[in-house]
Amino acid sequence: MRRFAADRAKRLLFRSLFSSAATPSAPFSSSPAAAAAAAIDSAARxxxxxxxxPKVLKCEYVxxxxxxxxxxxxxLELQTKPGCHPFEEILYCNIGNPQSLGQQPVTFFREVLALCDHPSLLDQSETHALFSADAVERAWKxxxxxxxxxxxxxxHSQGIKGLRDAIAAGIAERDGFPANPDDIFLTDGASPAVHTMMQLLIRSEKDGILCPIPQYPLYSASxxxxxxxxxxxxxxxxTGWGLEISELKKQLEDARSKGITVRALVVINPGNPTGQVLAEENQKDIVDFCKNEGLVLLADEVYQENIYVEDKKFNSFKKIARSMGYDDAHxxxxxFQSVSKGYYGECGKRGGYMEVTGFNxxxxxxxxxxxxxxLCSNISGQILASLVMNPPKVGDESYESFDAEKSGILSSLARRAxxxxDAFNxxxxxxxxxxxxxxxxxxxxxxxxxxIEAAKAVDAVPDAFYARRLLDATGIVVVPGSGFGQVPGTWHIRCTILPxxxxxxxxxSRLGAFHESFMEEFCD
Amino acid sequence: MRRFAADRAKRLLFRSLFSSAATPSAPFSSSPAAAAAAAIDSAARxxxxxxxxPKVLKCEYVxxxxxxxxxxxxxLELQTKPGCHPFEEILYCNIGNPQSLGQQPVTFFREVLALCDHPSLLDQSETHALFSADAVERAWKxxxxxxxxxxxxxxHSQGIKGLRDAIAAGIAERDGFPANPDDIFLTDGASPAVHTMMQLLIRSEKDGILCPIPQYPLYSASxxxxxxxxxxxxxxxxTGWGLEISELKKQLEDARSKGITVRALVVINPGNPTGQVLAEENQKDIVDFCKNEGLVLLADEVYQENIYVEDKKFNSFKKIARSMGYDDAHxxxxxFQSVSKGYYGECGKRGGYMEVTGFNxxxxxxxxxxxxxxLCSNISGQILASLVMNPPKVGDESYESFDAEKSGILSSLARRAxxxxDAFNxxxxxxxxxxxxxxxxxxxxxxxxxxIEAAKAVDAVPDAFYARRLLDATGIVVVPGSGFGQVPGTWHIRCTILPxxxxxxxxxSRLGAFHESFMEEFCD
Structure with missing residues (x-):
């Protein structure tokens, strides 16, 4: 199945989920009807x-x-006509947005942010009743x-030097290898950082970026x-979404044979949408592959705190490379790291950074x-990025409550996962x-x-057809696998573990009931 | 003088300020020496x-x-070796960054931001001693x-609906014409909004954007x-940096004759770097020009609160267009608006919006x-954008102190300007x-x-040569006019009014002494 040509897979990847026949008002379609409407408008504008x-038209973000x-x-219909659907609320399981589903922010982080937003609080005696002592101390620092x-x-365009120092120290503590604050570029979340690298590396359609399939569609969009x-x-x-070096080599050679200059390899670890955590040996092979093939390794490590199994741990690719004796010259x-994920889940703060090593x-x-x-990324996001990489330590006033919040969130996520x-299986x-x-x-x-035939009859991709039916029946929003790419002929959905x-x-229970009725309706 | 060919002006605009001969370590140069160093590196990477x-290489942001x-x-040298230069501090007059030079944030805005960052404050009795009642009320809202x-x-990808409602109401109050919250896209400052529009409109080098010269180099860079x-x-x-329709027509025709499809007109009002405020009649002519020629009008209105003369006022282009009876169809x-400018000067918050009208x-x-x-712009920036478009009103508890802060900043800016x-003149x-x-x-x-000869001898653009000499002698940082574009053969500097x-x-006094000695050194 995995031998389908790369361009076939790409066509599928970029294809609209629903054509205009199924949903005349569907965004992102460019049907003949739409073109006609556009022609009328163009008389005026x-x-x-x-x-x-056309690059904007081509981009998809499912x-x-x-x-x-x-x-x-x-x-909106539920608000205006309560009871009009067989569910009372929409459950957004389409996006990794923890706080939208009720996860509470980490208190210490928010205390520091508030104090930095309104520093005159620091001079007031009442402040000590409202904020923990170490939050006050951190805000001053x-x-x-x-x-x-x-x-x-x-x-500074890369972010405040003192915050980059804190982040570099956090990376060094995490990895056991030094990090240089001059290598840190603070960004408004990880997405703009990814765009910056794509902008730097891509000259034309003859430049290629190796991406996992399935992938997080930021990459295909960018x-x-x-x-x-x-x-x-x-x-x-x-093999649990295994990443095989033989597959990397095959696709690299295939792309090169078509005249594509492959510039970089994207690895998402832990995986999105696939959730696997790479083994250390596998990471070493990936590092060697990039080194030997002269590829930039773009390591999406935004889920580095989100590990739910005992036998796996997160290793940054920088730690792996340094442990192999490879430095900037190799x-x-x-x-890429973000404040949006982990146990913090501060998506709305738009904080993140990229650590850029091995460029001249x-x-x-x-x-x-x-x-x-x-100019620069937002300062609150910068502050928060420094906090997640340098949270309260044992002995700090906030440590116990901080640790309780952190482990409460992570252990709950593990149970939900x-x-x-089990429910899906x-x-x-x-x-x-x-x-x-x-x-x-x-x-x-x-x-x-x-x-599959019923989906085709309404010109829909089968997993999008399933996701739409699921939403209409239960209010649960998932993303069709076709938006992430998948082996042609296979169908998936991505569902967050965040409710x-x-x-x-x-x-x-809703999922089970829907699925049973769906399978009954379409049983062969 | 203004008859120089467009491409000549563009070459000048994008030219490096100093070649590698003057400063071997100069960023952004691509000298032969640099190319050789790069070739060595490419063996490894x-x-x-x-x-x-190459588009990244071409881009300049002076x-x-x-x-x-x-x-x-x-x-850095001043910090490590105090007294090593003939000045004690660097005065950054290169960038519109008011708070970096000591401007204080508006208290009400920061109160609301702190409360939204740490909402549990709202449940505490001590909070009422620390925050104004209307800040508490606004935070709840x-x-x-x-x-x-x-x-x-x-x-929401466009920003929080309720905040867009507040912004639309603020625009409607400012203009006397309705604004639609669905037309508002909240962004991390104005820059990403400008990039979005350029990304949408530009297909290739055959697509052109009419930009003022001098211009804010975000536009040339984007x-x-x-x-x-x-x-x-x-x-x-x-004529005080007048914008003449005849010039627009001439350049449009010239570009079209070269096969360029001109897609949009950028107007910066009030002007950056030039500081002029457009007259209403002039704006009407600009609107008619765009309407008749089918150009998108990209109106950079981030300085809408910064007007320092009695006989001028700010009119948004939307207000002008609507007052002429033109709507979305025309x-x-x-x-573009930003929280970075005005009396608020909240550059680090990266808030802003674009109001997008007249697209299908x-x-x-x-x-x-x-x-x-x-995904979305940062929420603190979104909140701040709603606050600057809907600040305290007469009767609110904070109004008097808010108004005192606002008018204090604006009147001081007028005096400094x-x-x-007068000093320059x-x-x-x-x-x-x-x-x-x-x-x-x-x-x-x-x-x-x-x-000019001395500048040429070190392969420097004359105004960059002047700016560098000024910096070395006084610690005052200004930007050479060549970074903004100027009529060929004329030389300028941009200096903020923000110290x-x-x-x-x-x-x-430092400026005067330096200039006198510079003119003496190079007198003809």
């Missing part, structure tokens, strides 16, 4: 879907695509690291926006220049690998041929 | 300046370019507008990064999709138009030919 940048627009419509204590000023070629490598579902490596000074200056055009994994024709880490399950749907624990039994 | 995206890197080096009160969740052509139109220095118009539903969906790929304008061979608005003066330097008022006399 020059900007139509036919005259905009995590917030048609299924979510439909869910938003249903939610952060303010002292900011020139003029000005949290409202643009910072490659499309920057006009490059996604070179897929398939994760092996039968490997170009970019590690001239290229680094180009990255610095691109960062400078956007297991419960949902209990369904007829569904198989689901373990979520060793990250925030998602990616069960495979072995759909009856009648369901609060007390909702899980109801979700499982 | 595949990424060099010769193999990265506001944080070589002159600032040099200033940072001097600052904002939290109630956020689904689940989750300030740590990704929001056009370069997206692979389009900057079509310059010259502002007329002799004109595609995008207005399909194109709007494409803009929404691109916004979705980046006038004092620096008092210098031999320097003429300086009034800063009617924005945050900059853009004096013209009539340099002696010996100074605190008590520093202005010293700046003026």
């Amino acid at each position: 020059s900007v139509t879907v036919d005259t905009i940048n 995590v917030r695509g048609e299924i979510v627009s439909h869910a938003q419509r249903l939610q 952060i303010l002292d690291a900011i020139p003029g204590r000005a949290t409202g000023a643009y910072s 490659i499309a926006l920057h006009g490059g070629s996604l070179v897929p490598y398939y994760l092996d579902e039968s 490997l170009s490596l970019v590690s 000074a001239e290229v680094r200056e180009q990255i610095y220049k691109v960062a400078s055009v956007n 297991k419960a949902l994994e 209990s369904l007829e024709g569904v198989t689901c690998n373990k979520a060793e880490g990250a925030m998602y399950l990616f069960p495979r749907l072995h759909l009856p041929s009648k369901a 609060q624990e007390d909702k899980i039994p109801d979700i499982i | 595949s990424v060099t300046v010769d193999t990265i995206n 506001v944080r370019g070589e002159i600032v890197s040099h200033a940072q080096r001097l600052q 904002i939290l109630d507008a956020i689904p689940g009160r989750a300030t740590g969740a990704y929001s 056009i370069a990064l997206h692979g389009g052509s900057l079509v310059p139109y010259y502002l007329d220095e002799s 004109l595609s118009l995008v207005s 539903a399909e194109v709007r969906e494409q803009i929404y999709k691109v916004a979705s790929v980046n 006038k004092a620096l304008e 008092s210098l031999e061979g320097v003429t300086c138009n009034k800063a009617e608005g924005a945050m900059y003066l853009f004096p013209r330097l009539h340099l002696p030919s010996k100074a 605190q008022e008590d520093k202005i006399p010293d700046i003026i």
Whole structure:
């Protein structure tokens, strides 16, 4: 199955989930009807879907695509006509957005942010009744690291030096190898960092980026926006989404034989949407592969705190490379981290960084220049990035409550992952690998041929058809696997493990009832 | 003078300020020596300046370019060897970053931000001693507008609906014409919004964007990064940086005759770096020009609160268009606003929005999709954008202190603008138009030919040579006019009006002494 040509897979990957026949108002379609409507408009104005940048048209981001627009419509209907659907609320399991589903922010982090936002609090006696002593102390330390204590000023293009120092220290403590604050570029979440690297590396469609399939669609979207070629490598579902070097080599050679210059390899560890955690030996092979083939290793490590199984642990690719004796001279490596994931889940703060190692000074200056055009990332996000990489330690006043919040969230996520994994595996024709880490399950749907035919009849991709039916029946929003890429002929959905624990039994029961009725309707 | 060919002007615009001969370690250069160093590196790795995206290489952003890197080096030297330079501190007049130079944030805004960052404060009795009642009330209102009160969740891709409602209401109140919250896209400052529009409109180098010369180099950088052509139109220095429709027409026709499809017109009002405020009649002509020629009007209105002269006022282009009876069917118009400027100057918060009107539903969906790929802008920035468009009103508890802070900042900026304008005009061979608005003066330097020769001898652009000498002698950082574009053969510098008022006399005196000695050294 995995021998399908790369371009076939790419066509499938970028294909709209629903054509205009199924949903005339579907966003992102460019049907003949839409083109006609556009032609009428162009009489008045020059900007139509036919005259905009085709790279924008080509880009897809299914995590917030048609299924979510439909869910938003249903939610509006529920508000205006309560009882009009067979469910009372929409459950957004489409996106890794923990706090939208009730996860509470970590108190210490928010205390420090509030104090840095309104530093005059630090001079007030009442403040000590409201904030922990170490939050006050940390806020002072952060303010002292900011020139003029000005949290409202643009910072250095890479971020405030003192915060980068704290992050580098956190990385060094995590890895046992030194980190350089000058290698840190603070960003508004991980997404802009990924865009920056794609912008740097991609010259034309002849430049390729090796990406896992399934992948997080930020990568396919960013490659499309920057006009490059996604070179897929398939994760092996039968071995728990294993990443095989032979597959990397095969796809690299295949791309090269087509005249593609492969510039980088994207690895998402822990995996999104697939949830696997790479073994150390596997990571070493990946590092060697990149080193030997002259590829930049783009390591998406935003789920580094999200590990739910005893026998796996997170190793950064930088730690692996350094432990092999490789330094800047051997490997170009970019590690992406975000405040949106982990136990913190601070998606709305848009904080993150990339650690950029193994590029020469001239290229680094180009990255610095691109960062400078956007001035700097938001200071609250910068502060938060320094906090997640340097949280309270044993002995700090906040440590016990902080640790209770952290381990409460992580252990609950582990229980939810297991419960949902078991639930999916209990369904007829569904198989689901373990979520060793990250925030998602990616069960495979072995759909009856009648369901596939029914999907085709409304010009829908089968897993999108299933996801739409699931939403309409239960209010549960999942993302069709086709938005992430999958071995052609296989169908999946991505479902987050993020609903609060007390909702899980109801979700499982609704899911089971829907699935049973779906399979009954379409049984062969 | 203004008849120089467009491509000549563009070459000058994108040219490095200093070649490698003058500063071997200069960032952003691509000298033969640098190329050789890169070739050595490429043996080990595949990424060099010769193999990265040439659009990245081409892009320049002088506001944080070589002159600032040099200033940072001097600052470090001052820290390690006090007294090693003829000044005690570096004065960053290169960038509109008010709080870095001591401007204090507006108290009400920061109160609300702190409360939203740490909402549990709202339940504590001590909070009422620390925060104004209307800040507490506003924080509740904002939290109630956020689904689940989750300030740590990704929001809707365009930003939180309730905040967009507040912004639309603020626009409607400002303009006297309705605004639609669905037209608002909240962004991390104005820069990402500009990139989004350039990304949408530019297909290739055959697509052009009409930009003022001088311009804020975000525009040239963004056009370069997206692979389009900057079509310059010259502002007329002799009429206070007047914007003449005849010039727009001439440059549009010239570009079209070269096969360029001009897609949009950028207007910065109040002007950056030029400080002029457009008259209403002029704006009407611009609107008609865009309407008749089918151009998108990209209105950079981030300095809308920064007006320092009695006889001018800010009119948004949307208000002008609506007052002419033009609606969505007549004109595609995008207005950019930011929390970084005005009296608030909250650069580090990275808040802003674009109001997108006059695009059809399909194109709007494409803009929404691109916004979705980046998930959302940071929530604190979103909140702040809603606050600056809906600040305390007469009768609110905070109103008097808020108004005192606001008018204190704006009146001080007006005095500083006038004092620096007069100072520049008092210098031999320097003429300086009034800063009617924005945050900059853009004096013209009539340099002696010996100074121009001396600059050429070190392969430097003459105004960059002057700026570098000024920095080395006084610690004052200004940006060479060549980074903004200027009529070929004329030389300028951009200097912000942002140093605190008590520093202005010293700046003026240092500037005067330096200039006198410079003119003496190079007198013809």
